[in-house]
Amino acid sequence: FDDYLAAKSNIVKHQTASDYCIYYKNNNDSVKIGQKSAGQKNTYPIVRYQSELKDLLDYLKIPGEHNRENAEAAILAVLSILNLSLDELFSNSNRAIYQKIAHGLATFVGLPHRIQFVRELNHVRYYDDNYSSAFPAADVAIKAFEDYSIILIAGGKDRHLDLTAMKERFFSAKNLKKIILIGETRFMLAEGEDPDKFILADSLEDAVEYAKNYAEKYAADLESNYDLCIPSTREALNNQTAKPVIVLMSPGAASFDMFKDFSDRGNQFQQIVNAF
Known part of the structure; x- marks a missing residue:
């Protein structure tokens, strides 16, 4: 040093x-x-x-x-x-x-595949964090958006690692509104006390489509709740409704069960998002 x-x-x-x-x-x-x-x-x-x-x-x-x-x-x-x-x-x-x-x-969108901003559409922001190939990296990305509502896309190659910490984080993080799981680890990660929090997808295309639909619905529901609530409660909702909902792809797992490498995974994610 x-x-x-x-x-x-x-x-x-x-x-x-x-x-x-x-x-x-x-x-x-x-x-x-x-x-x-x-x-x-x-x-x-x-x-x-x-x-x-x-x-x-x-x-x-x-x-x-x-x-x-x-x-x-x-x-x-x-x-x-x-x-x-x-x-x-x-x-x-x-x-x-x-x-x-x-x-x-x-x-400025950041470095490729490292919490990289992709686009904003219908009050939803899409971020590519496909460099994330282990839980600690995914956890950093989740913490970076701790003041936002997140629809997370995660999962990948089963390297026979202990997934306990990752599962506990998924269940405890209140701002993770829905988790779309892909890859070999999707079944293991979905096991637990709150199965409704998870959607299992067979392809990246399906995962991104699920994430888009849930994020746009969640953003619309926030706006609707704000419009319908009485004035005295609007201030409490104001900070939440003013912020976009986040679709974050931070797999926390290796990519080579479905992709060539993390760059291929990230590039495919961006192509799908930019085609909306």
Whole structure:
């Protein structure tokens, strides 16, 4: 690890006063490297302009606090190149630059098959997390959407692993409204106390179609409940109805029972979704 840090330190070794160094201030190693720079320093997470920054970061469609922090670093990099401050970014005189940054965030879909935003349709957002070939990776994706209602597509090759933790997560996660299971593990994962939570699909096409139908119905039901409820209860529903329903394909299993590899699985998922 010391060799790794020494190699990273080379990034700032030859910086001059005309260069910029943007580093993560909540990590001691990052701070040590950043402070070695002779360049102009900026740190993130950003503590000023919390309200304005939240509005800007909300354009980002890929979930997770780590992605929002990465976006803050990217914003600071843009401002460094343009020689602008945060004060200037959030002033009315720089709305054009603000809009360009917002557009960049809104159109960034993330790395392929890693909680990658695919599209939004009928108040449903589709995400491709087919790089997920084990439960811990799927669990990270589920946690990234903990404030959203999720229709999950999971399952794959049976590698004779202990699926207990995955099953417990499926049953305990209140935001998992329906789980569509594919592949060899689908029967094992569906065993348990709440069989109505699961749909078993024989093909990816069927799985995505099931997910689409359930997600659109769930989104419509939320809107209907909001329209019909009395005004005093609308505030409680407001945050939920304002957010899209998520269709997340995060298999938590290997792909080679039905696909060539995870990329093939992810590409097929995206092709089906984009054909809607």
